[in-house]
Amino acid sequence: MNPILPRKYFTPDVEARVMPDGKLYLYGSQDISGDPAYCSKKYHVFVTEDPKLEQWTDCGVSFQNYAENPGIPWSPDTILYAPDAIHKDGKYYLYICGENNFEGVAEADSPAGPFGNAKAIEGADGRSIDPSIFVDDDRQAYYFWGQFRLMGAKMNPDMASLDMDTLNTSLLTEMEHGFHEGASIRKRNGKYYMVYTDIARGKATCMSYAVADAPLGPYKKGGVIVDNIYCDPKSWNDHGSIEEFNGQWYVFYHRSSQNSVTSRRVCVEPIFFDENGFIKEVEMTSQGASGPINGFAAIDASVACRMKGNVYIAPEAGCDRFADDVNEVLTNAGGGNWIEDWAEYKYIDLADGAKAWKVRASGCGKVSVMVQDYGIVGSVEVNAEEFAELSGELTRTVEGVKAVWILMDGKGICVDWFGFEK
DSSP states (O other), X not given: OOXXXXXXXXXXXXXXXXXXXXXXXXXXXXXOTTOSSSOBSEEEEEEEOOTTSOOXXXXXXXXXEETTEESSTTSTTOOBOOOEEEEETTEEEEEEEBTTOOEEEEXXXXXXXXXXXXXXXXXXXXXXXXXXXXXXXXXXXXXXEOSSEEEEEEBOTTSSBBOGGGOEEEEEEHHHHOEEEEEEEEXXXXXXXXXXXXXXXXXXXXXXXXXXXXXXXXXXXXXXXXXXXXXXXXXXXXXXXXXXXXXXXXXXXXXXXXXXXXXXXXXXEEOOBOTTSOBOOOOOOSSTTSOSEETTSOEEGGGOSEEESXXXXXXXXXXXXXXXXXXXXXXXXXXXXXXXXXXXXXXXXXXXXXXXXXXXXXXXXXXXXXXXXXXXXXXXXEEEXXXXXXXXXXEEXXXXXXXXXXXXXXXXXEEEEEEEEO
C-alpha cells in the first residue's frame, strides 16, 4: 500500500537497487515533517525481501553531514540531496550531492553502510546536483548528474573521478526532453533507460524516460512513466527510479503531503513494457504493489492517491508529528469556506457486494462516498468538533474492484478512515 514506508519516514528521491544478496534496497534523501526546506543532513537505507513490497526494515542512518560529524569534510553541515548507490568489485559506493552543488562518493562493505571516507567527484564536484551511477556489463562505470541539462561521462577505475575526454554536457535538456533534474539509469534488453524529472506538462510532477543504445547517448524521449499531479495542493516535483525485483519492474516515486512541496514519501507502482520496449504510463494508486485494498476493513484516509480542493494529508490535530505511531488524516476540507473537496482511492475490493458504509470524521458539513461506475452511493452529515464514527446505508449495492472517492462538503472537515459493510 502507498506510501510504502511507515508514516514517520519522509524519503523522497529514491533509488531502488537490487544488490548482490538479492534484497531490494532503497536509497533516498530525508525530508523532515513540517519543515519547508528540502531534505536534511542524513540518509537512511531501507531493505526488503517481501515480494509485495509491504514489509521494510530501516537499516538506520547510513551517512550524515552535521557540523559535529561531517561526512563531507570539504562541505560540512550542508544539506544532503538525492543519493544513488552501486556495488562494484566487492565494494559499495554511495554517491552524494548537496545544496551547494557538491558531488561526492563514500564507501562501505555493506549495502546498508555506514558509508565513510567520502571524496569529491573530480570533474563533477561543484557543478550541479542529483548523481546517478551505472555499471555496465563490461564493468565500465558511468556517472550522470545535473539540473536543467544532464551531464555524463565514464568513470575512472577509482570510482571517484571522471574521464573528461568522454564528458557530454547535454545528454538531456529541458528544451528538448523536458529534463528538470533527477536522472536515474537502468539497462533492459540491451537498451539504456534514463528516467528523470520532466517539466513538460508545466510542473515537475512527471517522471519520464528516454532511451539510447549506449550509456552516453544519444537519447530519444520515450514518454511519461508516472505523474504525481494532485497528490497534494502544493506538490511540485517527482524524482525516483525504476528497478526489476522478482521478475517484475516497478517505478519508485514520491508524493508530497502536509500542504507542502516537501514532506515527501516514497510510493511504488508496477510498470510494464510493450513489445517495442516502451513503458506504458501508469496512474498513481493507493494500493501500490500490494493489490486492491480490502474494502471491508478500516481504510486509512491518508492513503489517498489524489486530492482536489483544499484538503490535504497531515498529522491529526494534537498528535506528535515525530512519534513512531503518528496518525495522519485528511484535513482542511473547505479550508474554512463552504466548498467541496475530494480524495481518491485506487483500488478498493468490494468483493461480491457492499450495502452500507462508515466513516470516522469531524467538522461541519457532509461527507459522501462515490464509487466508480455507480456514482454517489452514500452520504452522512457531520457536526462534531472531535472525531466521531458515522454510518449509513448505501443507495445501491456496490461490488467488484473499484476506484472510490470521498467527497467533503463543508467547513474544516477531517476524515480519519472509512470502510464498507456487507
